[in-house]
Amino acid sequence: MPAFRAKELKGDVRQPWGTIVAFLLPALTFYVALTAYPAIRTLWNSFHRVLPRREEFVGIANYSELIKDEIFWKAVSNTVTWACISPVIEVTVALLLALALYAKVPGARFFRVAWFTPVLMSYIVVGILWMWIYNYDWGPLNTLLRAIGLGALAQPWLGSPDTALGALILVTSWMWVGFNMVVLLAALHSLPKDVIEAAELDNCGWSAKLVFVIIPLIRATLLNLVVLSFIGKMKIFDLVWITTKGNPLWSTETVSTYVYKRAFEWTTFDLGYPSTIATVWFVIVLATVLLLTWLFRTREKLEY
Amino acid sequence: MPVLTRTLVLLALSLYTAFAAGPFVWAAMLSLRTTTEIHLNHFAFPNPAHWEKFPDAWYNSNYATYFMNSIEVVIAAVVVLTIVGAMAAHCLARYRFRLNRVIYFILFSTIIFPPQITIIALFQILVNYGLYNSKLGLTLVYVALQLPLTIYILESFFARLPADLFDAARMDGYSDWEIFWKVSLPIALPAVATTVILNFILLWNEFLFAVVLITDEANRTLPLGIQRFIGDTQEDIGMIATGLMIAIVPVIIVYAFFSEKLIQGMTAGAVK
Numbered sequence: 207m208p209a210f211r212a213k214e215l216k217g218d219v220r221q222p223w224g225t226i227v228a229f230l231l232p233a234l235t236f237y238v239a240l241t242a243y244p245a246i247r248t249l250w251n252s253f254h255r256v257l258p259r260r261e262e263f264v265g266i267a268n269y270s271e272l273i274k275d276e277i278f279w280k281a282v283s284n285t286v287t288w289a290c291i292s293p294v295i296e297v298t299v300a301l302l303l304a305l306a307l308y309a310k311v312p313g314a315r316f317f318r319v320a321w322f323t324p325v326l327m328s329y330i331v332v333g334i335l336w337m338w339i340y341n342y343d344w345g346p347l348n349t350l351l352r353a354i355g356l357g358a359l360a361q362p363w364l365g366s367p368d369t370a371l372g373a374l375i376l377v378t379s380w381m382w383v384g385f386n387m388v389v390l391l392a393a394l395h396s397l398p399k400d401v402i403e404a405a406e407l408d409n410c411g412w413s414a415k416l417v418f419v420i421i422p423l424i425r426a427t428l429l430n431l432v433v434l435s436f437i438g439k440m441k442i443f444d445l446v447w448i449t450t451k452g453n454p455l456w457s458t459e460t461v462s463t464y465v466y467k468r469a470f471e472w473t474t475f476d477l478g479y480p481s482t483i484a485t486v487w488f489v490i491v492l493a494t495v496l497l498l499t500w501l502f503r504t505r506e507k508l509e510y
Numbered sequence: 511m512p513v514l515t516r517t518l519v520l521l522a523l524s525l526y527t528a529f530a531a532g533p534f535v536w537a538a539m540l541s542l543r544t545t546t547e548i549h550l551n552h553f554a555f556p557n558p559a560h561w562e563k564f565p566d567a568w569y570n571s572n573y574a575t576y577f578m579n580s581i582e583v584v585i586a587a588v589v590v591l592t593i594v595g596a597m598a599a600h601c602l603a604r605y606r607f608r609l610n611r612v613i614y615f616i617l618f619s620t621i622i623f624p625p626q627i628t629i630i631a632l633f634q635i636l637v638n639y640g641l642y643n644s645k646l647g648l649t650l651v652y653v654a655l656q657l658p659l660t661i662y663i664l665e666s667f668f669a670r671l672p673a674d675l676f677d678a679a680r681m682d683g684y685s686d687w688e689i690f691w692k693v694s695l696p697i698a699l700p701a702v703a704t705t706v707i708l709n710f711i712l713l714w715n716e717f718l719f720a721v722v723l724i725t726d727e728a729n730r731t732l733p734l735g736i737q738r739f740i741g742d743t744q745e746d747i748g749m750i751a752t753g754l755m756i757a758i759v760p761v762i763i764v765y766a767f768f769s770e771k772l773i774q775g776m777t778a779g780a781v782k
Contacts, residue, residue, distance in 0.1 A: 232598070241628060336533070383530070
């Protein structure tokens with residue numbers, strides 16, 4: 207690709223509105239009908255009681271109920287825990303693995319493919335597999351523990367409120383480490399070779415090279431991955447739904463599963479209250495993502 | 511690296527590989543064994559391999575229906591997505607007009623929306639229009655769902671095409687539509703392939719919208735079918751494993767042929 211500046215060369219100066227509208231109309235129709243309108247309708251719902259045949263305005267009653275809803279806050283705490291722990295594990299392990307491949311260990315191609323595979327499977331498949339892995343009687347995890355004489359540690363990993371959330375967090379990390387690794391490897395390979403060689407000439411140690419040269423250079427990618435992983439976990443539904451459905455004792459309830467339960471499982475038949483949860487959660491997610499982006503942006507500027 | 515460190519690193523990497531790929535290999539082994547065999551030993555090799563379990567799962571558990579439903583919905587959604595997304599991306603990359611960046615930002619920003627913000631109302635809307643519990647309804651929702659990512663990937667590719675190319679095409683008498691259809695799109699084929707493969711895998715695995723918008727047995731997609739299958743067969747681990755493998759196989763095939771494209775697609779969003 208020649209060194210064009212994309213922005214300068216972008217298209218005609220004149221504005222053929224007919225053509226522009228024709229090109230954008232299909233996409234905008236989908237957007238308005240199936241994204242914008244539903245989002246606004248959810249907001250509208252949140253101030254109403256929405257029963258199958260009847261809707262009535264209730265003001266902020268749903269919101270004040272939400273503040274006192276202990277299950278909701280439990281779900282928020284679980285989801286936020288998940289969204290804060292996962293990115294740290296995923297990105298750290300992924301970085302170590304990517305560095306190993308970058309250092310050209312033998313069999314790098316095979317490793318890369320093997321590590322990436324989990325992310326291709328759906329949460330449904332993954333969930334069922336890990337339910338078996340965590341099985342108390344014959345699951346590989348407990349079998350392994352018993353085999354190495356740690357049988358006392360064997361337990362129903364998804365059945366106990368103390369371990370269930372942690373066990374599921376491990377599953378998502380298992381799934382996503384490979385993906386993060388591949389992205390980081392691409393970032394490492396795009397680094398200017400001379401900078402790293404210069405560090406080597408300066409007789410810079412391995413860990414010093416990592417902390418002072420490599421990490422600052424791939425900072426933007428690292429932060430992107432953190433944000434991406436964070437957003438993904440704030441939405442998590444499938445894995446929980448197929449494995450624990452939020453049990454035991456709400457210990458794995460996430461906001462997504464709780465919204466689903468209130469809207470489609472509980473016999474309250476009211477779509478207003480779950481819409482309120484969705485609206486509040488939407489605002490929280492949006493605000494956090496904006497905050498994170500802003501935090502990382504300003505730090506970036508200060509450094510240079 | 512000194513030999514000792516090197517050995518230790520390789521050992522750690524091998525252990526991690528066993529952890530990453532082990533569950534999949536184990537599931538593949540289970541899928542070729544009967545539940546009776548599995549209960550005797552959960553970790554033995556399939557001997558003899560029961561290949562007949564695959565046709566058995568396919569014909570006796572409605573798997574054929576689930577599979578074809580998934581194929582229909584996903585392929586229809588991907589075709590529409592590619593055309594609609596490419597048109598919008600081409601337009602946003604090529605024409606300079608007021609509101610261009612505003613529209614781009616509005617379309618793109620929905621990437622971070624948690625699905626709950628639309629799903630309850632989508633349920634209501636599809637019920638109102640008689641599209642609830644239909645493959646058409648699910649397909650349309652899937653298009654809307656993946657549109658932001660598709661436009662994002664394609665726009666950044668189209669934006670890098672030199673304007674000279676379009677000026678030359680215009681001088682040759684191409685219309686705006688022909689420029690898109692005969693010039694832009696063929697050149698953008700690599701990027702288009704990336705979005706097609708990425709969307710295929712993401713939608714093939716999609717569960718939340720399917721579980722809310724589809725209830726009829728006849729319309730279930732594969733992930734819903736698997737969930738149903740577990741409910742029905744309960745402890746029949748061998749059969750469930752066979753079912754899981756059937757769901758994984760298409761993804762593995764796509765991955766085997768297009769692994770580079772797929773990885774590109776998945777990383778496109780992550781690396782700026």
